[in-house]
Amino acid sequence: MTPLPCPRCHDEGFLTKPGARYAEAVVCRHLQACPCCEGTGREVVATPSGEQLLQPCSCGLLALARRVHLYNQAKIPGLFHCSKISEFRCQTSSQRVTRSHFERIRDAFEPGSKGAALFGSPGVGKTHLMTALAGWMTLTRGIEVRYADFSNLIAELKAGYDQGHGEVHVLGPVTEVPVLMIDELGKGRGSEWERGVIDSIISRRYNAGLSTFFATNYLNEAPEGAPRRGPASEAQYQESLRARLGPRVWSRLQAMCTLMELQGPDARVPALPKYQSPPVVAAPRGLQRVVPRG
Numbered sequence: 293m294t295p296l297p298c299p300r301c302h303d304e305g306f307l308t309k310p311g312a313r314y315a316e317a318v319v320c321r322h323l324q325a326c327p328c329c330e331g332t333g334r335e336v337v338a339t340p341s342g343e344q345l346l347q348p349c350s351c352g353l354l355a356l357a358r359r360v361h362l363y364n365q366a367k368i369p370g371l372f373h374c375s376k377i378s379e380f381r382c383q384t385s386s387q388r389v390t391r392s393h394f395e396r397i398r399d400a401f402e403p404g405s406k407g408a409a410l411f412g413s414p415g416v417g418k419t420h421l422m423t424a425l426a427g428w429m430t431l432t433r434g435i436e437v438r439y440a441d442f443s444n445l446i447a448e449l450k451a452g453y454d455q456g457h458g459e460v461h462v463l464g465p466v467t468e469v470p471v472l473m474i475d476e477l478g479k480g481r482g483s484e485w486e487r488g489v490i491d492s493i494i495s496r497r498y499n500a501g502l503s504t505f506f507a508t509n510y511l512n513e514a515p516e517g518a519p520r521r522g523p524a525s526e527a528q529y530q531e532s533l534r535a536r537l538g539p540r541v542w543s544r545l546q547a548m549c550t551l552m553e554l555q556g557p558d559a560r561v562p563a564l565p566k567y568q569s570p571p572v573v574a575a576p577r578g579l580q581r582v583v584p585r586g
């Protein structure tokens with residue numbers, strides 16, 4: 293008889309939760325009950341010569357524990373701990389196209405493959421898709437990922453330098469990680485220092501051929517012919533990613549990522565109930581309007 297799937301993890305082997313700050317995963321309890329390794333992940337095997345060898349148990353607990361560790365190191369926002377690409381709800385054609393693209397990445401990704409860039413206003417699903425991909429890469433594929441909100445990343449790097457750490461110590465983890473995902477790219481003060489740091493990270497990743505993903509609320513670049521003619525087009529130009537990051541970083545990102553634009557309603561804002569005019573009730577026959585006296 294086929295055993296029933298585990299009611300806690302549905303045989304995925306892990307569970308995720310929002311965590312104190314970042315999403316956290318744990319190995320499911322049912323794997324601790326493996327009769328071969330008793331939850332240690334290693335079993336003792338006797339060789340023909342009588343030697344005893346310690347090797348990873350066939351239950352896969354050791355490999356799973358490593359993938360869970362990668363997920364916990366990725367710093368995925370806690371709110372998105374259970375996002376999945378298959379559960380991304382599409383309301384527009386651009387959302388359907390982007391979800392299909394992310395499904396193709398999920399099915400064929402290898403470290404070093406081209407990343408993706410998501411453009412769109414708040415609430416259209418950029419973070420859902422990116423966190424879902426980060427979760428799948430770590431927990432299912434065992435690929436090392438670092439997820440970062442741009443403002444938090446800048447603050448973290450600045451704190452590292454302020455504490456007296458060198459460049460290798462501060463920038464190493466984000467420049468060398470096989471997959472880097474930056475959310476809200478371009479947000480922040482846009483100071484020279486910030487631009488220098490992001491230039492350093494992107495240039496090194498570009499030269500090393502490392503996969504990079506990002507999402508942003510900014511336009512990719514100012515509309516054709518619009519820049520710097522009149523106050524409105526100047527504002528549009530300043531709000532483009534190209535202007536926020538500078539042409540050097542921007543140009544590299546165009547080569548490193550497939551650009552996708554997401555359009556749709558803000559999923560965080562609940563739809564208002566449609567206004568309905570009160571029903572028109574015909575006055576019963578014979579009823580006369582009462583006019584106040586005086």
Ligand SMILES: [Zn+2]
Nearest residue numbers: 298301320322
């Ligand atoms: Zn389980």
Ligand SMILES: [Zn+2]
Nearest residue numbers: 326329349351
């Ligand atoms: Zn085992």
